[in-house]
Structure formats: structure tokens, C-alpha cells
Amino acid sequence: MAYLQGLNQSVLRDMMLQDIKSQISSLPKLINHNNGDYHFGMVLDEPPKSHWMFSLPLNKLYIRMHKTFNIDVKFKTKLPIQPLNLRAFLCFVKDVSGPVLRCQNHLSTDPIRDNQGMRESLLRCENPNTSYCGTSQGKSIEERYSVLVPLNMSRSSHLGGGFVRQTLAFSFACQNSCFGRKETCLVFCLENTTGDVLGQQVLCVKICTCPKRDRNQDERHLESNKCKTPSIASEDEESSAKKRRRRTLPTDVKEENESNDSTDVQPVPSDWEVTRSLDGDYRLVVKxxxxxxxxxxxxxxxxxxxxxxxxxxxxxxxxxxxxxxxxxxxxxxxxxxxxxxxxxxxxxxxxxxxxxxxx
Structure with a gap:
């Protein structure tokens, strides 16, 4: 305490600014956190018969290029109240240092805009106060292509308890096939005016031509991987286990062939729709x-x-x-x-x- 009291105020301010600068200048980490205790979160409600889909078990959004999806940002206000921004950017799942850039084919067909940063950014935000940041060589959070949206602190949420909720609209100007079908994710950062990251949420994204087909394929692949259990038992152990099973089974009962696809759960009817949003709510459409x-x-x-x-x-x-x-x-x-x-x-x-x- 004596050491801290002896420090000059300008020295303390420089130390804080250096810590903030090192945080936003570092490579992104694909984890959800609420370091600022703002209860920051994103709510994605999938409307019926939309051009995009959300997979709850994969936490993944499937959407077509140039199609808009709405997502709600929610957070809890704290005293003293300070202006907050939302920064959103795309990131490769297996290579966080690699910048996600538009392909030259789609870039050449995009008309010349007054805002060159918007033209070169793969991620677009439809909110009017959006700022487009970063460069094509940027790798850190501060330097890579991103959109920065000022949040309205006066929009109260139906949740109460000092929560603020605001709807933002996003779209994409390229597909995953444009950069070798690499897995991508969308990172949302809650920041103050100095760029300090107060909370972060990560959402996996696949920009494709057929969202429903790709979602169903990925979910079936996930289920098949869950059903496969590697066997570590030796042949002698397997044979002894079979003998024990044969002794316990009645003579009039035949052993049934095991199948990874067998389940007691009946499938949902094709004319019903069961979905779940990011905040845990369920939606059921029945006939x-x-x-x-x-x-x-x-x-x-x-x-x-x-x-x-x-x-x-x-x-x-x-x-x-x-x-x-x-x-x-x-x-x-x-x-x-x-x-x-x-x-x-x-x-x-x-x-x-x-x-x-x-x-």
C-alpha cells in the first residue's frame, strides 16, 4: 500500500492504459466470459421458415450469404453508467491469428462504396451507427476487420433487474467455401469507450448455400460420434463377457443385434418445429x-x-x-x-x- 500511495497518478494511469492496450492488441481467445460483471449475453431467436438456422447442440449458425439475421445483445447496467460498444468480428476456429478476408471474386462484384472498410469487411451490420474498423493485415482484436456498434443504454429489457436489450442485424458478404471451407466463428465483445473488453460471447457460423442440409449433416455426424465408443478390452475379456451375458439371458430370449442408431425416442413430426434460443427458451410449433x-x-x-x-x-x-x-x-x-x-x-x-x- 505504501508503494502504491507513493506512485504518481500519471504513472498509475499509464499502467492502466498499458494493460487495456495489451488486452485489445492480443489475439482473440474463443471463450465466453463476463470479466466486467455486466452479465453480457447474446440471444438468437430462430423465426419459422427463415433463411437461416441455428443448431443448439453445436451452438452454430447456418446462414446464406447476403441474408440478414437478427441477434439481441443483453447486458446489465452498472454504476457509474458508462457508454458501451459492441465489437463483432469473424475468426477461424483452428487459426485465431489468420485474418478472415473476402475473396476476390465477390469483392470484384461489389460496387465501389464511399466506405472502403465496409466493402472489404466480410461481416456487415445493418445498424446505421456502425463503424468498420481494421485492416487486411490485422490479427489482433484491435487491428482485424470488425464492426463497432454503439449500444443504447436507455433500452430496458422485459427481463427487468436493470437489464438492457438491443436488437442488431448482421449479414455476410462471402461464404466458407471462399476460404477453403475453414470453420469460422463470430466473436462478440462488449467494450467501453477505451476499448476495454468487459464481456465476450462466441458463436460458431457457417455461411453456405443450403443451411438446412448442412445443419442436419453436422448434427447427424455429431450423434454418430457420440454413439461410437472405443473398445479397450482384449479379445479374451470380450469372449468372457459374452459368456456371462449368455448365462444371464433366459433360454427363450434371443440376443438382439446392437445398433448405434437404435433409440426409444420417437422423432418429431415433420410438420412440427421445435427450436431453442441461446438464452435457453423453447419454441414449439404444432398442428x-x-x-x-x-x-x-x-x-x-x-x-x-x-x-x-x-x-x-x-x-x-x-x-x-x-x-x-x-x-x-x-x-x-x-x-x-x-x-x-x-x-x-x-x-x-x-x-x-x-x-x-x-x-
Whole structure:
């Protein structure tokens, strides 16, 4: 303490600036963190029938080139309140030092812009206050191609508790095939005005022509790798294990062939959609043959949610879900009553026309 008290204020300021400069001038690390205690996070909600898809088990976004996707940045305000920016950039998963650049084919077809940095940047942000930073030789966080977006500190979130949530729109100007199909990820950094990284979130990205096909292939490949378990037992151990299994099985039961693809879980119907966002929420789209069955399903969800709300009365998300279900039920009755009245009016109109013709 005596040493620190004896230091000049300018020396302390230079030490802090040097630490910040070394942080933003270093190579990116592909890890999620909240060093600034801002509870920084990204929420990616996949809309139905969109041109991009998200794989929850792979934490990976699949999207076409020049197609826009929306992602919400959320963080918690702290005192003293300071302006914050979001920096986003692409990075190779297996080579963080290699800059991700546009290919010459797509670059040549892009018209000349006033903002040359935007033309050369593979990542685009549709927000009007976006700044394009970096150079083609940049490798560190500060020097590589990136987009910098000032965040609106006054946009409160429905989560409450001092959270701020803002929607940002991004797109890509090249595909993974342009640079040898290398695996890429999108890095989001929460920064203050001096460039200090307060939080970071990493999202794997594949820019391709057929997002649905590539996502399904990668998820099947992941499941097949999980099913494969390397055998370390010797042949003698395997034979003895088979003998033990034969002794325990009844004589009238035949051994079934083992299969890596066997499962007791029934597949989701093709006309249903089950997705999950980055913040853990689930979305279910179903088709129901009768309105009575749909109403019963809604009432069942209301009952289960009410029980869960009694167990967790202070959970804001459960309370909001219960309110949404009650609103859905009210809208359900309103629309069907409206349709019923509409049919009655049509019936009376037809009856009136028939009577007029008869007279």
C-alpha cells in the first residue's frame, strides 16, 4: 500500500492504459466470459421458415450469404453508467491469428462504396451507427476487420433487474467455401469507450448455400460420434463377457443385434418445429386437427405453468409465460366467436335472399 500511495497518478494511469492496450492488441481467445460483471449475453431467436438456422447442440449458425439475421445483445447496467460498444468480428476456429478476408471474386462484384472498410469487411451490420474498423493485415482484436456498434443504454429489457436489450442485424458478404471451407466463428465483445473488453460471447457460423442440409449433416455426424465408443478390452475379456451375458439371458430370449442408431425416442413430426434460443427458451410449433384439442392443450399448459408459478412465485419468465398463455386462450375464444358470428350472418343473408326470390 505504501508503494502504491507513493506512485504518481500519471504513472498509475499509464499502467492502466498499458494493460487495456495489451488486452485489445492480443489475439482473440474463443471463450465466453463476463470479466466486467455486466452479465453480457447474446440471444438468437430462430423465426419459422427463415433463411437461416441455428443448431443448439453445436451452438452454430447456418446462414446464406447476403441474408440478414437478427441477434439481441443483453447486458446489465452498472454504476457509474458508462457508454458501451459492441465489437463483432469473424475468426477461424483452428487459426485465431489468420485474418478472415473476402475473396476476390465477390469483392470484384461489389460496387465501389464511399466506405472502403465496409466493402472489404466480410461481416456487415445493418445498424446505421456502425463503424468498420481494421485492416487486411490485422490479427489482433484491435487491428482485424470488425464492426463497432454503439449500444443504447436507455433500452430496458422485459427481463427487468436493470437489464438492457438491443436488437442488431448482421449479414455476410462471402461464404466458407471462399476460404477453403475453414470453420469460422463470430466473436462478440462488449467494450467501453477505451476499448476495454468487459464481456465476450462466441458463436460458431457457417455461411453456405443450403443451411438446412448442412445443419442436419453436422448434427447427424455429431450423434454418430457420440454413439461410437472405443473398445479397450482384449479379445479374451470380450469372449468372457459374452459368456456371462449368455448365462444371464433366459433360454427363450434371443440376443438382439446392437445398433448405434437404435433409440426409444420417437422423432418429431415433420410438420412440427421445435427450436431453442441461446438464452435457453423453447419454441414449439404444432398442428392440431380440431380446435377442441388445441384448446385442451392450451388449458393443460396453463395448469402446468400455474403449478410451476406457485413453486417459483418470483420467477419473472414463468409469470410472463403464464400471461402469454392466458392471452392466447382469450384470443382463441375471440377468433372462434368471431368466425361463428360471421357464419350466422352469412346464413341469414342467404336465407333472406332465398325468401326474396320466393316472393
Amino acid at each position: 392440431c386437427p380440431k380446435k377442441e384439442l388445441l384448446l385442451q392443450s392450451i388449458e393443460g399448459m396453463i395448469e402446468k405453468t400455474a403449478v410451476e408459478l406457485l413453486r417459483n412465485p418470483h420467477n419473472i419468465k414463468i409469470r410472463q409465460h403464464a400471461n402469454h398463455l392466458l392471452s392466447l386462450k382469450s384470443m382463441f375464444f375471440f377468433y372462434f366467436d368471431l368466425i361463428y358470428l360471421y357464419l350466422i350472418l352469412i346464413y341469414r343473408l342467404i336465407l333472406l335472399i332465398s325468401l326474396q326470390k320466393a316472393l
